[in-house]
Amino acid sequence: MSAPVHPPVGVGKREAKMKGGEDRHAKTGWFSRITLAILVFLWVVPVIGLLLTSFRSRDDQAEGGWWRLFTDPASITRLTFDNYVNAIQGRNLGDAFINSLAIALPATFIPLLIAAFAAYAFTFMEFPGRDVLFIVVVTMLIIPNFVAFVPVLKIYRDIGIGGTFPAVWLFHVGFGMSLAIYVLRNFMSSLPRTVIESAKIDGASQFQTFWRLVLPMSVPAIASIAIFQFLWVWNDLLVALVFLGPGERAPLTVSISQMLGQQGQGQELVTAAGFFSMIVPIMVFLLLQRFFVRGLTAGAVKG
Amino acid sequence: MLLKVTTALITVLAGIGVAVLLFWLLNKLAEALPSRWEERLKPFFYILPAYAAITMFLVYPAIQTVIYSFKTRVGFPAESWTGLDNYRDLLGSPAFRDTLFNTLLWIIIVPTATVMVGLAVAVMADRLREKAERAVKTIIFMPMAISLVGAGTVWGLVYDFRPLGTPQVGIQNAIVVALGGDPVPWVQESAFRFNSMLLMVMLLWAQAGFAMVLLSAAVKGVPVDTLEAARIDGANEAQIFTKVIVPQIWSTIVTVFVTVLIAVMKIFDIVYVMTNGNFNTNVVANEFYAQFFTNNNQGAASAIVVMLMIAIIPVMAYQVRNFRREEANR
Numbered sequence: 001m002s003a004p005v006h007p008p009v010g011v012g013k014r015e016a017k018m019k020g021g022e023d024r025h026a027k028t029g030w031f032s033r034i035t036l037a038i039l040v041f042l043w044v045v046p047v048i049g050l051l052l053t054s055f056r057s058r059d060d061q062a063e064g065g066w067w068r069l070f071t072d073p074a075s076i077t078r079l080t081f082d083n084y085v086n087a088i089q090g091r092n093l094g095d096a097f098i099n100s101l102a103i104a105l106p107a108t109f110i111p112l113l114i115a116a117f118a119a120y121a122f123t124f125m126e127f128p129g130r131d132v133l134f135i136v137v138v139t140m141l142i143i144p145n146f147v148a149f150v151p152v153l154k155i156y157r158d159i160g161i162g163g164t165f166p167a168v169w170l171f172h173v174g175f176g177m178s179l180a181i182y183v184l185r186n187f188m189s190s191l192p193r194t195v196i197e198s199a200k201i202d203g204a205s206q207f208q209t210f211w212r213l214v215l216p217m218s219v220p221a222i223a224s225i226a227i228f229q230f231l232w233v234w235n236d237l238l239v240a241l242v243f244l245g246p247g248e249r250a251p252l253t254v255s256i257s258q259m260l261g262q263q264g265q266g267q268e269l270v271t272a273a274g275f276f277s278m279i280v281p282i283m284v285f286l287l288l289q290r291f292f293v294r295g296l297t298a299g300a301v302k303g
Numbered sequence: 304m305l306l307k308v309t310t311a312l313i314t315v316l317a318g319i320g321v322a323v324l325l326f327w328l329l330n331k332l333a334e335a336l337p338s339r340w341e342e343r344l345k346p347f348f349y350i351l352p353a354y355a356a357i358t359m360f361l362v363y364p365a366i367q368t369v370i371y372s373f374k375t376r377v378g379f380p381a382e383s384w385t386g387l388d389n390y391r392d393l394l395g396s397p398a399f400r401d402t403l404f405n406t407l408l409w410i411i412i413v414p415t416a417t418v419m420v421g422l423a424v425a426v427m428a429d430r431l432r433e434k435a436e437r438a439v440k441t442i443i444f445m446p447m448a449i450s451l452v453g454a455g456t457v458w459g460l461v462y463d464f465r466p467l468g469t470p471q472v473g474i475q476n477a478i479v480v481a482l483g484g485d486p487v488p489w490v491q492e493s494a495f496r497f498n499s500m501l502l503m504v505m506l507l508w509a510q511a512g513f514a515m516v517l518l519s520a521a522v523k524g525v526p527v528d529t530l531e532a533a534r535i536d537g538a539n540e541a542q543i544f545t546k547v548i549v550p551q552i553w554s555t556i557v558t559v560f561v562t563v564l565i566a567v568m569k570i571f572d573i574v575y576v577m578t579n580g581n582f583n584t585n586v587v588a589n590e591f592y593a594q595f596f597t598n599n600n601q602g603a604a605s606a607i608v609v610m611l612m613i614a615i616i617p618v619m620a621y622q623v624r625n626f627r628r629e630e631a632n633r
Contacts, residue, residue, distance in 0.1 A: 035427060040443070046460070049457075049474060050457045062469075064471065065460075065470075065477055098307055105319075106322075109319050114356065117326060117350070117352070122350070130346075136357070138626045139619055143612070144611060146608045147612060148365075149364075150364075151363065165315075177357070235453075242595075252450075253450050271460060285445060
């Protein structure tokens, strides 16, 4: 699974057309256009439905779906933020949002720090066993995190950090790091070696070379993998469910999954809650699209 | 709220601080050594935290999980060996065999459908004008950013069911009712695993963008000369697609397929939020969670993980082989 690590083209980025090459646009048949239109429609309508429903009052929701905004325009005047207010305050989603951040930020920073040092050692340092140790990292890439739940939960209970944020961070360190090492090492080995050699000749220590030279040059790769790791943790349900569970430290995913599980009362809040949880990922997506695409495609192999 | 934010902030800063401090100390330690040793040991100081984490979270738990899978009452005073009982009980139970069959359906259907949709969008959008292509791809890719719990809220609304006679909120039932039918409780319709398929649609929706990005890059890499040559020889568009484009991007297709396959083997979130494994939609990851938490049967949970790992070993071998080949070409 080497290809995802270097996707050469981002969403919509197009290479310059070859000179004399036939115009590829020439043959866009009706079949293609219609198929694409249908797919785009199917992809986007569920999300628009959720967005519109989240602003409809409880009573309006009971009278029919979001399309009634078009069939019964009077209901547009009754659109409201109440669902958001009630979900964020009444269902503690504000707290859950902070929990999500408190989990995701260190769970992104710490594995990247560890991985950057290791990737530097693997790329620019000579030591016995280097290749074998790196193969270990590649093997670890796709091991599913399921292998660790039962034993690690037991360890956490024994040393008394069960149900805390550090417990979750450490787990994400263990499972986020191999991918980060792999991607960063691939990137670092494409850096011009002469620059690094000359820094050494000028008397820079390994640490200075790493900190002042290699790290700044690796920013594109670090940004991509940081975005991937952040979103992976932000969107994670299972790890948070196992190590934190529902309760005062639950992140958004866990809180909302509990809301989805309850039928009846407060169903109108689920739509608002769902959209609330998507705000951060969608912002990241829109603002950092280039890094985002590279990060997600590189990270898809993660176990 | 303010207290909450402050506590969270302090915890976050402390955690990050400790990590930075660790490397600072390791570096100081290495520099304090005689310079001959410094150069020799420094690489190991740099990779030490990484391997400590790998040992604690992967190697040790993997071994421990295999051991637990042969035990009963794990974690209780009466913990004892039971040989293959956990495996025998699981594989002997019709419910677990249904779970395995469901998982198999997911593994066959979802990667195939994802590759097909991704490839279709990649090839068709390639011929659009640049702006239109960009817009189409952005929309197809967007669900990749959203959590599967978020997808659960999106599709929960699509599949929503209200009893006959009350207004439908879900669009699928609204259409059925508008056409004169009775509303259907979609996620409970287990005939022909129909509800499982509806859950698969959710994962397809979430992952097709990933397939599209990689396949689109590959399609754009196909030399225009080869397409032209085929056209001159009188090939039609379908032939060009199957005989010229697909063979040239085959390795990417395999990569995408395998990557989605690994994700599907571990699928948990969708089933957890939509049905919690009821109505015959259970898959192995959810059965693992149920054994682990609901039944408190760590032995059975571990046995499920071991089966999952055995299924993943071939993929792992493929990965290492691929990596070796890539290194050789470097």
